[in-house]
Amino acid sequence: MENFYIEATATSPEVDFRFEQNLLAMKGESYPENAAAFYTPIVQRLRDYLTTREDTAITANIALAYFNSSSTKMLFSIFDALDQAAQQGNRVEVNWYHDEEDETIFEFGEELKADFTAIIFNDHAVAS
Amino acid sequence: MIKPSSANQDCNFFDLAQQRNVIFYHMGYFSHTIITAMAEVVKLQLEISGINGPTRRKLFSSFVELSQNIIHYSSDLLQQAPDLRQGAVCISAEGERHLMLCANPIASHDVERLREKLEPLCHMSLDEIKQAYKVTLRAETPADSKGAGLGFLTMARDASAPLEFSFHPRADEPETTLFCLKATI
Secondary structure (H helix, E strand, C coil): CCCEEECCECCECEEEEEHHHCEEEEEEEECCCCHHHHHHHHHHHHHHHHHCCCCCEEEEEEEEEEECHHHHHHHHHHHHHHHHHHHCCCEEEEEEEEECCCHHHHHHHHHHHHHCCCCEEEEEEECC | CCCHHHHHHHHHHHHHHHHCCEEEEEEEEECHHHHHHHHHHHHHHHHHCCCCHHHHHHHHHHHHHHHHHHHHHCCCEECCEEEEEEEEEEEEEECCEEEEEEEEEEEHHHHHHHHHHHHHHHCCCHHHHHHHHHHHHHCCCCCCCCCCCCHHHHHHHHCCCCCEEEEEEECCEEEEEEEEEEEEC
């Protein structure tokens, strides 16, 4: 399966899905003009990839410095897809990076952790 | 040549902006491209104003939510370019706090719907707002929303005082109402 890469813009994150390494990364800021339009193909590619995996160790590194309210729901869809893959026997580990002073992103991570319990969720507070 | 009297008036405007500690102000048309450019200015202004990191992040977040509200919901579309919609945002400092103001015209028939969304938020404690945020995050997106239906809750969560809002029907144009929203951060 081909890798999936989207370059970052000022208002959308870099998306770097290296499927053959089972390594998924998102990095940057997220307040695109239309969050649903930006994220729908990403969630689709992710789901397509996840259906091909079983008994696999998958790592997702997510370092979003800011995301707007309409991006939050789309992040929930991404986590939902990952959680389903974990429930089906894959080992899914998420590294959630945020500035140590950023309570909002830390708390959002806690929400994700509470809902998607099959994922191994690691919170990483990074010094600013 | 600049006429002395008009130059004086121009200076008055800058003086007033300085007295009111205006950090950023824009009135006019908004598009995604314009918001992107403004976001860069806002980030820089907040940083050089010496505001601490957490407050800066909350102000920036409110700025994005309000500006995107304008491009989604302002009823004043530029006819030759309907992607451009009119509104105003202002960020200023008031003592230890910061004010985020926004104004944009809306259709008068949307006033009640908007009031129903905002009114409850103005009477909730921060804990209740966070709770409502968690519930809405997991709920289906409302059909009338162009985002996630989380914008006002996000602003209410970032604010240090209840959101304030007002509606001003336009005397010469009853089908249009000016919507003003104030968040204290």
